[in-house]
Amino acid sequence: MTVVKAIEVSHLTKRFGDKVAVDDVSFNVAQGEVFGLLGPNGAGKTTILRMMTTLLKADQGQVKIFGHDTVKEGSLARSMFGLTGQYASVDEDISARENLMIFARLNGLSRVAAKQRTTELLTEFSLVASADKALKNFSGGMRRRLDLAVSLITQPALVFLDEPTTGLDPRTRNQMWATIRKLVAKGSTIVLTTQYLEEADQLADRVAVIDHGKLVKIGTPTELKQQVGGTTLNFTVPQVSQMATTIKLVNAQLKTTVKQVGQRLSVVIRSVDQLGLVLTALQQAKIVITHLTVQEPSLDDVFMNLTVGKN
Template identity: 65%
Template sequence: MIMNEEYAIEINDLTKVFAKQTAVDHVSLNVKKGEVFGLLGPNGAGKTTTLRMITTLLKPTSGSIKIFGYDTQKNDKLVRSMFGLTGQYASVDEDISARENLMIFSRLNGLTHSEAKKRTNELLEEFSLQASADKSISNFSGGMRRRLDLAVSLISRPTLIFLDEPTTGLDPRTRTQMWDTIRSLVEQGSTIVLTTQYLEEADELADRIAVIDHGKLVSIGSPAELKAQVGGAKLQLELLNSQDTTKAASLIDDFLHIKTQAKKQTLTAPLEDTKQVTEILNKLQEAAISIVNLSVEQPSMDDVFFALTAGKN
């Protein structure tokens, strides 16, 4: 069997039809080893169905999926041993402690009692859960529960990890802690597939992002590449005198050949190249128009999401 050494996941023409509804429509993409790969899309776009097929929880209608070169339908048991999966909701038993949960799942993963004890202690330390290790999970905060759920998925030290909305419901501080954990996993050699409803999270963590809408792959690339697809930066100027607004807008319109948005003393104009800022400032200076504030804003992942999915939720 010839395996592609570059990819952790290879998806070709993947399709899933429920009754007469096509949930995933001929999706093809590859996930490189050692990267964080994001899956974005509106609710019902097909990203969760895609993830369920990749992780062998759902059988495709057609198409193929390979994990580290192995076909998921022909080698389902083997590929399941190669990845960890953390879902949106904790799979742990709330009636027992974190330590007991980790011990049980370690034994289920085939570790001996001594191996399970060692691995449990390692994970409790890695995820800063030692102080609460013997407390009932029902007393855990949302962030602690998410960290424990991630720890459970890492018992077998998988090199491929699927994180399905891992920070849903977490406060900003705990979310940032989870981001640090994810970055640490990548530094240790893991490949991560991430679905998230937080566009900032995808921008912050993902090396590449696939945007899915109505079951189709509409775009794929790095955050910077996706932002470039939806347009360049925006220039925002705040003028010293409101009476200069019309004159300044006209100068910028003539230079950029595009309509400038004007609101009181603030002007906003799209840029094809940030080098245009210098020319605009020179023209305003020649016209004796004073500026009190200037900013150049790059497109956000929110701009990308709404542009590529037509703003549908």
Template identity: 60%
Template structure:
């Protein structure tokens, strides 16, 4: 298993002024996966990220990256990853190409290697047409792509993305998602923190939910949605006289409280068998319905279920 483990976090804790902001967190990240770290603001996401990337020392616990203990082999550990934050860490007074050339040289590439790598990254991130523009002329999405390109100069095995699409419009966010998927297709391991649950649902193979510094749940998005979230059914009752009976039948079958608006009944349910049973009973009672829709649970539902009432 160790050979397939990119990151191993064991009993990680961090305290500031005797107040724990990360409390006994453990998880592993597998090579080639997208691992999402979710939690409310102040839950400890950024603190965990900073400890894993060696920017902050843990109070207790151990972290290894590809088997390198970050306490004993921090330089080797750092050589395996790149970090992209929420804001583009670039020099706005020079061009995109100049930024890439400078960072390439700072990362130890020769002049010839820097030129070649810069050209590759400009093409890969669709920045060739803007290569000689000042960063001040860049849109938010272009700045974010450039920042991600800079973090990939040394072709790191792991890429840490700290809320990479914060502040981007939906179209640019979708473009960034495509870029991230492309990185994974080429073998990268992605560690993602995000405030957009839809983003984690679309990108992450597994997600860890933390709250008040504690690990609340970990699993695939589908596993968490099945375990914690609830589906919703909505249907319209054709005859007004049937509404109350229909609501009673569904309440017994779905074991949840119906919401009635005009002729439409909306309810939550856990299992598919429940809605099949409810619809069968409506048919037996000769209650006609239309506009039947079923909405699967989302990570938003999971997030609310796991963190609401704990803050």
């Protein structure tokens, strides 16, 4: 089965004076996937997104949107995506309904079609009750939902979301996640920049970790976690007299380092089979353990492993 490329990014580079903000970055985004650009503030995520969406000219490299070069075929490429960001390009003094109508008309919809699309979006984004209030009275979450609604007026196949939940409370963030999942369910391709590890883990099919303008690693959240290391087995040995024997036994089974903090032991296992071997050996040696936990690596671990202290 042929994979349709929604985006092709080739050797993208951008400098601001002496600073290299984006350094020879390349990746593809498949149609229908959620692709996350993950990195700390200043890593280059938003600069990459601005170049992909033609808001910023690259010094080197090329971006194609559904096969169309964003420089040579800019208008055509721009017609294929919607963009929403941290700052909504809307009028504070008029209502959500009026803002949507204006943007719908600017996008070429007839008055009747604009009215219909406005009603659809107000309903879809749970803004009907506040549709006729001035935007200056909106909460941050309502503003963010309206911003996303504006970007979807033309029902684009590709949507760019630049840190869509920054500054939102946990409940509103979950509402935005639900909205994004609905878009994906309808077949949209999503490119998401975020500094929230949980957000990338929850939403993205694949994640590109960006640091100091470079693409450090790319893969599914699961693949990235597996590259950091295996699952961590933690347990407590209540009887101090059994500690040395326990460490020796676990070392013999796994051939790896056992970390000890007080009476608490931690060891990395690579498979469920290894977990079984350790537990069986401990049982046979009549070693009692308590507070057993099995901890999968998180995107936090990936992030720290790939970015901290690296230049």
